[in-house]
Amino acid sequence: MLRRDFLRLTALAPLAALSTRGHAVPLSSGMPVEQFPDGRAHRLELKAHGFMLDGKPLQIRSGEMHPARMPAEYWLHRIRMAKAMGLNTISIYLMWNHLEREPGEFDLHTGNRDFVQFIRLCQREGMWVYLRPGPYICGEWDYGGLPPYLLRKPDIRVRRKDDPDYMAAVRRYIDTIAPLIRPLMAYNGGPVLMLQVENEYASFGHDLDYLKQLQALWEGHGIRGPFTISDDLGQLQAQKTYLPGAALGLDGDADFAAAQAIAGEAPVWVGEGYPGWLTHWGDPDFQRGDYAATLRELLQQGRSFNLYVVHGGSNFGFSAGANATGDYSHFEPVITSYDYGAPINERGEATPDYHAFRALLAAHATQPLPEVPAAPPAIRFAAIAPVAHASLWDNLPAPRAVKKPQANELLFAQDHGLVLYRRKIHAAAAALTLDSVRDYATVFRDGHYVDCVSRVQHARLRAGNRVELPAIVDGEASQLDILVDSFGHVGYGQAMADRKGIVGSIRLDHDELEDWDAYSLPLDDGYIRRLKPVITAPSRAGIFFKATLRLDRLGDSYIDMSGWAKGYLWVNGQLLGRYWNLGPQQRLYCPAAWFRHGHNELLILDLHQTVAAPIHGATTLHA
Template identity: 85%
Template sequence: MFMLDGQPLQIRSGEMHPARIPAEYWLHRIRMAKAMGLNTISIYLMWNHLEREPGEFDLRTGNRDFVRFIRLCQSEGMWAYLRPGPYICGEWDYGGLPPYLLRKPDIRVRDKDDIDYMAAVRRYIGTIASQIAPLMACNGGPVLMLQVENEYASFGHDLGYLKQLRALWEAHGIHGPFTISDGLAQIKQQQTYLPGAALGLDGDTDFAAAQSIAGDAPVWVGEGYPGWLTHWGDKDFQRGDYAATLRGLMQQGHSFNLYVVHGGTNFGFTAGANAKGDYSQFEPVITSYDYGAPINERGEATPDYHVFRKLFATHAQRPLPDVPASQPAIRFAPVMPLAHASLWDNLPPATAVRTPQANELLFAQDHGLVLYRREIHGGSGALTIDGVRDYATVFSDGIYIDAVSRVEHPRLRKGNRVALPSGVAANPALIDILVDSFGYVGYGQAMADRKGIVGSIRLDGEVLENWDVCSLPLDGAFIRQLKPVVNTPSRAGIFFKAIVRLNRLGDSYIDMTGWTKGYLWVNGQLLGRYWNLGPQQRLYCPASWFRHGDNELPIFDLHQTVAAPIHGATTLHA
């Protein structure tokens, strides 16, 4: 049991992440959680959202100002539960770790004995601790507890690592209370309970077994799941059924954290991925982080919200606040994008390499595309590409041949062999391999998920060497310098652009049903990835990303040479 100022406290927490919510909607989402009957907001801090390059921190712009978010919680009479990592999982890119760590060939993340990793951790904690300290409850702030790492027992067994992280926080003036959160079975197996910390159970309610581990420290549900994550290729959006469990927790007076009460969106490149420890069975997370949560992606109350609210109301000492009104939503009529620029007419200078190398090691590139190019002579034309991370389109003399996907799915071709067309074997041909990446694996053992091509390229078993490689990061600088040239409109790899004229603003879901696989921007900001593999076909755009009058919506599609109309809808589901 938790105690606050000598009195028992039932923490009724709901998770939401400032990094997944437009900052102008933070207050609305907090108020939605309060009106449902919660008294606490649980918050992940994504390290890589705050420090993109070593030593370059941004704690203020956009939705990075977590101090402001926590103060908003306090202004609404809500407590906060802070989970700053350094690793957080959360289906976020690389579990929140900065991908720049992967530029070190032998980095061992989540390891106290790796000098480079721990130096970065010390810099991160040293930077944010001064911001967090005034927010702790002991200093008059709303933060009840600070979590040390996350689900470490699903990765390692070095209790000394967790102790060292706690010592780092203490060295910067934060003395707890501390908590950990993990699966009960994993904690038992790995023996990674951090002495004195509150013990959060992820997906478990065996309080008696957990209490035998935690001793006198509080035990609670660190993550209870009213919904679940969705991967590209899933048959449908995942859902949950948590009402009965929640009813039991309330009746018994146990504290809990709903993961998540509101999910938000994996804007840009921020969606993560899952895989087995050997990097197989790769499953990238969709752009939406709706999660089947009680508060949906754009902040509306779902049927689960009202079920939970009714349950909480029966245990409330005073009437719950009214449910805030939803934000305005708009539709817009179908618009036909036009071809704007060809990737092939915008290639940067190439780097010559003998054998393929990971993007991080070759270009210090974290996301986007890379192009491998060379001429081939002779052979029967069976091209094998090992270690594609994560999706490659193959061209011969500018003609699309086939695609290789790390994702396994009945609708996708199996294997990594591409049969080149007849005639190529006898004559020189220019081979292009355009490699697209999803987010980094952020859970389990596969924590060195470098991108690009990490194996060999072979023609009929013979290793092909000496490639020209182009870095195509699809970042803001790359997009801004695109030349509006399309010399070969029949060749896939085209940037299209739609102009959407709006007389009024509101949230909207942009329907990409007619497109294949690629990226969508709105007025210079990357909404995220789309893929006709589904189940997501509509991408959420907050009202603040639109503007009155003409809006530019660039689209890059890996396959299409002919545009399809796009339109604005008001729901994630068609």
């Protein structure tokens, strides 16, 4: 079952009635003024009736946001927005693959990777932190936060304690970040109240000892908790993976009585309550939610909760993940926007839900809420006309000879981007069959576009892996090119070996084709910097277009790509992400921090377009 299916049953509908059994502690105006992180040591205790901070009841009113999904320049603004809404805690995921791109090569400081700084900003603003460092996080993020380099090992089994390669990588990760987290814990004077062990493990496995080993790794670094897990109640009951002594967070559920029977003397809370929902490419529209009634009841009962998400941000670069069923079918890649229908929208504006939630939270607050911060400035810009800059076909590296197709991770140690397969074939008309394309292939014969194979569309529309090749009348042989583009790796459920490229056979009529030249086109910074410009305008799809945008003032903008087909957009070297006319997203968010006064360079790679379309800037995600 897909993540969206089992959680959505309760995620977006107001709950008819929350279970009142399980010893919730109602808030009242007679409660003492809340404590906030102040640099002194604080003690969070887990009790069956709820959380106790320094011996006094604490209702955790948390909202989730992810430092990796927004520029560091906006961290403080988003934290202040959550505080002004009436929350007292910020929940954050740490995306392992954002911090360690290659084995042993950690970057904990550049761009938006300095999570310690983000947590210190929360403390400075008087906000507690609920930390969710993985190693696995889901979060609709590429590979659920796990580093795709793990997929370069053919037999890797992730999220399993008995796989030595996986566990060695996990230990390296925890060994690296735990010393940074330890001084941030509340009992050491920091703002981190609680740390989650893994995430939604019951949807994947049933090995409780795996969770215990992860907890022991943290404890070995002096992080003594408190710990929590977060899971779907039904799956948790079936898999029996409750971590003894941990707080039990419910995802999209509110049967507190049934959960308390599992948790015993530990608290039960809403680990993920959904004011919105994720959107996939091909959905008819952006997903929305209705959480006000549920939030009202949680506040009335004094239940602790975490809104997933209070602010979503963006899946910049290649970071957007995907969903699929356990047999890798029903592939659903996540769009570039992570607006999520959240009360704070993608560029930091307060939505109607924000104001509704703020009114509810203010009614239960012990002191007046701060003023709502103004949204960052936004700009429009008039249509500009890109021009052809480079051809992908003129920028091929040296090929590698391969007998049969292999996954990109195994063949090139390549996690994202494109791979090209090329060989000669006979000139007759034939049916070309591509088995297990991950995730989108365009087929060319002698440089002429023939058709595409889409793991997303064709799974629904037709068998989808067959392309009819026309005959070439003036030659005995022709060149066959298969250009394969990838979306993010599946990050939820059992389909955790979602390697990219072509992972099956290629057949012409009934004969398997072998002996290919394969080209690695990772679309990383190094590849983009080495692009050789065109001399004459190319006519074959696979063109990099460039546009110059001159700005007198800076602000956030949504770049409208509705006139384009499918590809990638860079602004001043920053990859905003993927666009696709399949929708529903047609505009890509660019924060002001990535624009420059004066000259700005926009680079577009489109897999179908041979003629440029105008692009313009807007102030909203929706047209």
